[in-house]
Every structure is written in structure tokens, then in C-alpha cells.
Amino acid sequence: MIFKLADIKGDVVRSADVAIIGCGAGGGPIARELASEGHSVVVIEEGAHFTRDDFSLNPAEAYMNLYRDAGQVITFGLPFILMPLGKTVGGTTTINSGTALRILHPILKKWHLNHGLSDITEDELNLIYAYLEEYLFVKRADPEVAGKVATTFLAGAEKLGLSCGWLPRNAKECEGFGSCAFGCPSGSKQSVDVSFVPDAVSLGADIYSCCRADEIKVSGGKASGIKGHFLDPRTEKPTGHKLDIDTQVVVLSAGAVYSPYFLLKQGIANSSGQVGKNLQIHPASSAIAVMDERMDAPKGIPQSSYVDEFQGEGIMLEGGTVPPEIHALALPLLGRRSAEAMTSYPNMGIFGGMVCESDSWGRIVKLPRRGYRPAILYSLRGRDVEKAKIATSLMAEIWFAAGAKKVFTPISGHYELTGPKDLARLERSSLRAGDMFAMSAYHPLGTCRMGGDPEWSVVRHTCETWDLANFYICDGSVLPSSPGVNPQLTIMAIAMRCAGFIDERLSSWGRA
Amino acid sequence: MRSLPRGQMRWLMEAYIAQPRDLPSIDVDSQSDFIEEYLKAGAPEFRLAFISCCLGLNLLSVLMKGKTFSRLGAEGQQELLNKCFNSRNPLLRGMTVLPGLAFLMSYYRRPEVAALLGFDAAALKAEAELRKVSRDRTLPSRGDAS
Structure with missing residues (x-):
């Protein structure tokens, strides 16, 4: 189910196969895929959950409810640049324009040649794109x-x-x-909150909205769960209730600004020194x-x-x-x-x-x-x-x-x-x-880039971090460069791929 | 805590928005309330930058015109705003642009203003209510897609 702030009456202490931090183009597809394979999945999302009935077509209201920092995220440099980021169940897909394009062929070639990512083949990606396009009703x-x-x-x-x-x-x-x-009022746009999230929930995944991750639990060089706390997403005031989940696998999908920030704060997965760069x-x-x-x-x-x-x-x-x-x-x-x-x-x-x-x-x-x-x-x-x-x-x-x-x-x-x-x-x-x-x-990317060399990248082509076993990062941050177009479909495709590797890992443990 | 005293908000708001012809009057109180809420919901540095830019405009006014912004009169205020805005110095330009984001949004977001300009959010919402879209699609798992 999707837990709203009002549903949380005390601390949440539980276990699951997988915990996912962030519920956007990366986290949503992984949640659905793994839930469909029978794994127990918990997703935590810092923003609140809204439905089409809540969307009033009022931009200012949307900024305050659906956007990080009420849409006032700015870059420091010349010129100052306003960079809208979503903070809600569905992530930035809830507030994007719905453009769904595939990566440009020459850029995928660059990923192969410059980033050691030849495992991500065009044929494999095209199969996933075709699936996503059907699932998300993509058309001109x-x-x-x-x-x-x-x-x-x-x-x-x-x-x-x-x-x-x-x-x-x-x-x-x-x-x-x-x-x-500002949130599609008819439910036409197949953002993650409308597509992957309801499907994941119907397959048994639990989603805790208004919950901020504080720490990835590590034991024996492996990720083993997450800790977090519940908060009012608008005022950022903690409610006093905590969350503590033991898991076998952790996925960080907080986007290309907040995923590296989270890692830098905790000081993990950065032996390459590449976290936050690029x-x-x-x-x-x-x-x-x-x-x-x-x-x-x-x-x-x-x-x-x-x-x-x-x-x-x-x-x-x-x-x-x-x-x-x-x-x-x-x-x-x-x-x-x-x-x-x-x-x-x-x-x-x-x-x-x-x-x-x-x-x-x-x-x-x-x-x-x-x-x-x-x-x-x-x-x-x-x-x-x-x-x-x-x-x-x-x-x-x-x-x-x-x-x-x-x-x-x-x-x-x-x-x-x-x-x-x-x-x-x-x-x-x-x-x-x-x-x-x-x-x-728009479209921040590349701050936890994937690659074939642990000295120059943060995650492997599977999205698992080089430094910490069973810890995956999957969102725009792992794309080593812009796909040359709006990236949501490529982030989702990489997420579907990542889910396949996590499923293999979990299933192999099950067999053992 | 308020960002700026209401009096100061009024002079700046009136200068930035400049009461458009045939549109509803500027409502300093409700628009100031909105600005407070908007800044409170946002990043602290944005709020700080907003206040600093507003105070900076007053200082510039004294330095360039020998009077505070409120005493410049409507013509003088427009002249100062446009001079800074058209400057190639990004700092001067930024100082005028940033408060404009909040002031202009506070006015043009008002439903009665937007509706007169052709954006009737309530009517669109009502129409959307009648055309709700359902997904009703179940697809095989990824493994079967190939």
C-alpha cells in the first residue's frame, strides 16, 4: 500500500528483500519489476503522494506541493539557472512534459567506447524501450x-x-x-505515480511517502538496510517517527542531485572520488x-x-x-x-x-x-x-x-x-x-556515473556500486552523459535492466 | 517572520507589476501573504536573496538617484528598474530579476487575473474531471517481452 503521513502512528521497523530510496523514473520501475518477480519491496519517498484529483492546474500550488524547494532550486555559477526537480511519489516524471525518446545511437556508442559500457547493447536497450513504450502508451x-x-x-x-x-x-x-x-489532471500522462507505482502496489510493494532516508546500513562490507525518518514534506519538520528496515539489497534512486548528496553525507561508495562530479x-x-x-x-x-x-x-x-x-x-x-x-x-x-x-x-x-x-x-x-x-x-x-x-x-x-x-x-x-x-x-545527470573502471565510475553497468556489495544506484545520476534527448525513457530502461540483475542476485540466494 | 514590511512590499509590488490595463487591481495583502508562503516553502537562500535584492534596490536607488525607492515616484521607479534590468552586469540584472519572480507570480497566479487572460484553471479542471483516463492494461513481465 501507499502509506501517507497520517497512516504513520509510530516507528516503522520491518524487513524486506529490497529497499528503494526514491520513487521516480529509477525507483518506480525497479519496484514494479521486483514485486512482479515475487520479492518483497519497500520504497521510501521524501515527497507526498498526490493523485489526479489533487491537481488543480494551479502552478504556484504545484510548486509548493510537488517540487523540491517549491521550484526554487538554483545553480551557483554564471548565469544563475533555475532547475526544477520533483519531490513527490513519481518524482520528476509527475511534473515533466511526458516526452519519451530513446537514446541517440552515437551517444550509446560513446558510452561503449569512452565509459566501458559495451555490456549495454543497443539490441537489449531497444527491447526494453519497446516494452516501455507499450507499457506507457507512448505515441506521437x-x-x-x-x-x-x-x-x-x-x-x-x-x-x-x-x-x-x-x-x-x-x-x-x-x-x-x-x-x-503541474500534475496531469486527467491521469492521461503515464508518469511513474500513475503507471509503475499502482502496479507495484498491486503486486505487494509498500511505499512510505513523506519519509527521508538518513543512512544506508552496512554490515560486513554489504548494504543491509536503511534508516530514515518521517517528516512534513512542506515544512520539513520531523514527526518524531523513525523508519528502520533490514533488507538484502538497497537501491538509491534519489536523482542526480540528491543521490550523490546522500552518498557524500554518509561518506560511502566514493573510493573513485567521482560522486557528485560530472x-x-x-x-x-x-x-x-x-x-x-x-x-x-x-x-x-x-x-x-x-x-x-x-x-x-x-x-x-x-x-x-x-x-x-x-x-x-x-x-x-x-x-x-x-x-x-x-x-x-x-x-x-x-x-x-x-x-x-x-x-x-x-x-x-x-x-x-x-x-x-x-x-x-x-x-x-x-x-x-x-x-x-x-x-x-x-x-x-x-x-x-x-x-x-x-x-x-x-x-x-x-x-x-x-x-x-x-x-x-x-x-x-x-x-x-x-x-x-x-x-x-532540466535533466540533471551523471553525478554517480556508471562505467567499466572503478577508478572513474561509481557503479558498474549493472548499477551495483563498485564499493559496496548489494548496494545499487539507479536514476539519472548513473547515466555517464546526456542521452542527447529528454532522459526519462532511458533512465527507466536502465532501471528495468538493473531490476533484472537484482532479481538474479536475489533468486540465486533463494536457490542457495 | 515576514520577509519585508508590508509598506516596502507595496512599493516594490506596484513598481514590478505596474497595474496592467483591464485586469484586476493589485492586492498587496493577499499577494504578500502568498509571497511569504512561497518563500517559506522554498530554499532558505532564495528567501535571503529575495530580501537582499529588495534591500539592494533601495540602496541602489539612494546611490543612483539620491532617494529611497519609495520616494522616487512611479516614473523614477520604472526608470531605475529598467536601467538595472537592461544592464549587462549580471549582478545588477539579477538583483532586479529575482524579486520579479515572486512579485509577478503573486499577481498572475490569481484565478481572476489568469481567467481574463484566457487561462481558466477551474473550467479546465472541470473538463478534466469528465475525461478521466484509466490505464486498464496488463502486460507480461519483462522476460516475456523479448
């Missing part, structure tokens, strides 16, 4: 419900002869309520168009279409509708100019462009006196600034081709483009990282 976004912003932008891209199309999404019968990032993210820019006709945002699918013309150069455009309060924050205007522009909101469209193969690397570090919060160090380096500029100017060009009167960009000195002259000036400009205003970033 329906142009009929995508919304006018997407159809207008794609028309502009087609006019320019750019490679573009409709994104595959894990959504069933999506009607385009424009609220993927952070990769997908920094994103945006371009907001003012059109003559109504765009009727945010009705539609928030992220339904793409332009992948420059994917080989690490740039992917995906978009885009957002509600007014997010739109007001994305507009590079304040005061009267913002107020004037916002009255044109019904005629505006927004599109996003992300640097999907980044040359910049960041780091997760543990600082004293910050509560339960790591510092995320990350600065955008030269080539990535250039990529962000190319993404922004490409989006502006597409919007103009689609008939935009004006395009707003987040680049200092180029906030408002009124036509080809302004666009050419942006294209010619030489930018510094600090010139990007209010960037956001």
Missing part, C-alpha cells in the same frame, strides 16, 4: 489537441525547410489540458512570439513538437505553452513594459530550446549549515553559450517565418527582436554566460 502527440502554439511554430519551421515533427509522449488519450508540469544538465533558452491572431495558450499540450535540425550539434527545440504566471516570468520585461506585454498574452506563443549535448560540467557539493540541501555548482561554458544563442536565434527565425510581429528572447541586449535586422544582430553577437537572463535547466 496528436496535432488536433497539441494547440495553436505548436502548430504555428511547426508551420514556421516547415516554411524554413527544417527537420521537425511531433514528439512521442507517454500519454494516453491526452486532451491537452496544458498542465503536465554533473550534466540541459540548459534551456526560450523565444516568445507576439502574433496577430490568438494562440489560445495554454490550452494544448505543453510540449508536443520539436525541431531537431541541429540535434547533431547538441541543440533541440521543444515546446510549448505555459500559463500566464509562468509566461510573465519568462518575458524579459519588468514593470510597465511587462504589464503592457502581458495584456497580449492570448496572442503570444512560447517555445523552448535546450542544449542537449553540453560541454559544461558541474558538481554537487555538501556544504555545512545548509540543512538538507547540496550546493549545485555549474557555469555555462563558451561553446554552450553559443549553442544557447543559436537555439534562441533559430526559434526567433522560426517565429518570424510563422508570422510573428515581435519576438522576446532572454538574452541581454537582445530582449526584443522586431525583425530580420534585430535577428541578424543577435546572430552576429558574441555572448558571455552572464548575458543569459533567467535560464532554466
Whole structure:
């Protein structure tokens, strides 16, 4: 069952075959897979559990209930980057846009050659992807419900002869309520809380929400359980009740920011010194168009279409509708100019462009006196600034081709483009990282990377740590680099694979 | 503990939001309450940065214009905000951007404001209630998928 805070009346002391910390794209699939093989599974999740009935389409409320630090997680560096992370049953899949893409072939080749991961074959991954796509109802976004912003932008891209199309999404019968990032109100999006979690629970798994892991228990060089405590996820105040589970296997799936932080705090699994390093993210820019006709945002699918013309150069455009309060924050205007522009909101469209193969690397570090919060160090380096500029100017060009009167960009000195002259000036400009205003970033990865060499990686290709037997890490942190696209499907595929190895291990003990 | 006194919130809020034409009036009290709640739910450094930026704007106002922000008048306030926002100095720009996140969100999140701009969350929610999707799919275990 799923235990909510109100269900916990005292300390929880129990045993199970497997304990999983975190219930997102990594933890959810592992829980379901292992439960389906008859193993007893306990999952603990720091965030609370919500259902579609709780989702009100109110972004501010969603930030406070579903996002870590109310959506205020920022990186330290230039520029400052807002990085939304989920903190709820379902993890970030509950608040993502549902884009479900497979890893790019050349990147998997790099994993083989540069990271010693040739055990992860394309054939094996493709089988798992195919299974996941069926299980999660993945199909291309329906142009009929995508919304006018997407159809207008794609028309502009087609006019320019750019490679573009409709994104595959894990959504069933999506009607385009424009609220993927704030919890899908119809239950259409097949996020982990809607798919893997209910299935895992029906197969006997127990999920404790509002429970923070404190420690991985170690005995004889092996992981042997977890300790944690229950807390109010919004105020972070402990309730006083503790959790103590003895298990045979422990899986850490707290995401690429909090998994390494947890390890650094406890001081385990880091003989390589790689824990927390190699952070990769997908920094994103945006371009907001003012059109003559109504765009009727945010009705539609928030992220339904793409332009992948420059994917080989690490740039992917995906978009885009957002509600007014997010739109007001994305507009590079304040005061009267913002107020004037916002009255044109019904005629505006927004599109996003992300640097999907980044040359910049960041780091997760543990600082004293910050509560339960790591510092995320990350600065955008030269080539990535250039990529962000190319993404922004490409989006502006597409919007103009689609008939935009004006395009707003987040680049200092180029906030408002009124036509080809302004666009050419942006294209010619030489930018510094600090010139990007209010960037956001998604998909943190790589901070507990897997690999074939224990000196350069934290986990093996099976996701078991090099240092501690029966201790696995499985979430975005183990991906050694960006898969070149939105990573949720690849994280799930690696999780399914990891579950297979854990099942083998548990079954072999059973046989013995 | 409040982030800032209500008076200071009022001047900044009115400058940042600048009462849009044909939209509901700024409601300093309810919006300030929301900002308090939003900052309380978030990271402590964000709250600290918000307060520091607001105080920093006042200091800048004194240094650049010889008057506190509240005494600049509407024109002077807009001029100062835009000057900082358009600066290529990321610190100056950040100082104006960060409070804007909270002030603008506090206004445009209000259902009566969003609805007038075409985002009627309650109507969408009601529509979603009528179109609930059920999974009803059982698949074989991973081993059988191959």
C-alpha cells in the first residue's frame, strides 16, 4: 500500500528483500519489476503522494506541493539557472512534459567506447524501450489537441525547410489540458505515480511517502538496510517517527542531485572520488512570439513538437505553452513594459530550446549549515553559450517565418527582436554566460556515473556500486552523459535492466 | 517572520507589476501573504536573496538617484528598474530579476487575473474531471517481452 503521513502512528521497523530510496523514473520501475518477480519491496519517498484529483492546474500550488524547494532550486555559477526537480511519489516524471525518446545511437556508442559500457547493447536497450513504450502508451502527440502554439511554430519551421515533427509522449488519450508540469489532471500522462507505482502496489510493494532516508546500513562490507525518518514534506519538520528496515539489497534512486548528496553525507561508495562530479544538465533558452491572431495558450499540450535540425550539434527545440504566471516570468520585461506585454498574452506563443549535448560540467557539493540541501555548482561554458544563442536565434527565425510581429528572447541586449535586422544582430553577437537572463535547466545527470573502471565510475553497468556489495544506484545520476534527448525513457530502461540483475542476485540466494 | 514590511512590499509590488490595463487591481495583502508562503516553502537562500535584492534596490536607488525607492515616484521607479534590468552586469540584472519572480507570480497566479487572460484553471479542471483516463492494461513481465 501507499502509506501517507497520517497512516504513520509510530516507528516503522520491518524487513524486506529490497529497499528503494526514491520513487521516480529509477525507483518506480525497479519496484514494479521486483514485486512482479515475487520479492518483497519497500520504497521510501521524501515527497507526498498526490493523485489526479489533487491537481488543480494551479502552478504556484504545484510548486509548493510537488517540487523540491517549491521550484526554487538554483545553480551557483554564471548565469544563475533555475532547475526544477520533483519531490513527490513519481518524482520528476509527475511534473515533466511526458516526452519519451530513446537514446541517440552515437551517444550509446560513446558510452561503449569512452565509459566501458559495451555490456549495454543497443539490441537489449531497444527491447526494453519497446516494452516501455507499450507499457506507457507512448505515441506521437496528436496535432488536433497539441494547440495553436505548436502548430504555428511547426508551420514556421516547415516554411524554413527544417527537420521537425511531433514528439512521442507517454500519454494516453491526452486532451491537452496544458498542465503536465503541474500534475496531469486527467491521469492521461503515464508518469511513474500513475503507471509503475499502482502496479507495484498491486503486486505487494509498500511505499512510505513523506519519509527521508538518513543512512544506508552496512554490515560486513554489504548494504543491509536503511534508516530514515518521517517528516512534513512542506515544512520539513520531523514527526518524531523513525523508519528502520533490514533488507538484502538497497537501491538509491534519489536523482542526480540528491543521490550523490546522500552518498557524500554518509561518506560511502566514493573510493573513485567521482560522486557528485560530472554533473550534466540541459540548459534551456526560450523565444516568445507576439502574433496577430490568438494562440489560445495554454490550452494544448505543453510540449508536443520539436525541431531537431541541429540535434547533431547538441541543440533541440521543444515546446510549448505555459500559463500566464509562468509566461510573465519568462518575458524579459519588468514593470510597465511587462504589464503592457502581458495584456497580449492570448496572442503570444512560447517555445523552448535546450542544449542537449553540453560541454559544461558541474558538481554537487555538501556544504555545512545548509540543512538538507547540496550546493549545485555549474557555469555555462563558451561553446554552450553559443549553442544557447543559436537555439534562441533559430526559434526567433522560426517565429518570424510563422508570422510573428515581435519576438522576446532572454538574452541581454537582445530582449526584443522586431525583425530580420534585430535577428541578424543577435546572430552576429558574441555572448558571455552572464548575458543569459533567467535560464532554466532540466535533466540533471551523471553525478554517480556508471562505467567499466572503478577508478572513474561509481557503479558498474549493472548499477551495483563498485564499493559496496548489494548496494545499487539507479536514476539519472548513473547515466555517464546526456542521452542527447529528454532522459526519462532511458533512465527507466536502465532501471528495468538493473531490476533484472537484482532479481538474479536475489533468486540465486533463494536457490542457495 | 515576514520577509519585508508590508509598506516596502507595496512599493516594490506596484513598481514590478505596474497595474496592467483591464485586469484586476493589485492586492498587496493577499499577494504578500502568498509571497511569504512561497518563500517559506522554498530554499532558505532564495528567501535571503529575495530580501537582499529588495534591500539592494533601495540602496541602489539612494546611490543612483539620491532617494529611497519609495520616494522616487512611479516614473523614477520604472526608470531605475529598467536601467538595472537592461544592464549587462549580471549582478545588477539579477538583483532586479529575482524579486520579479515572486512579485509577478503573486499577481498572475490569481484565478481572476489568469481567467481574463484566457487561462481558466477551474473550467479546465472541470473538463478534466469528465475525461478521466484509466490505464486498464496488463502486460507480461519483462522476460516475456523479448
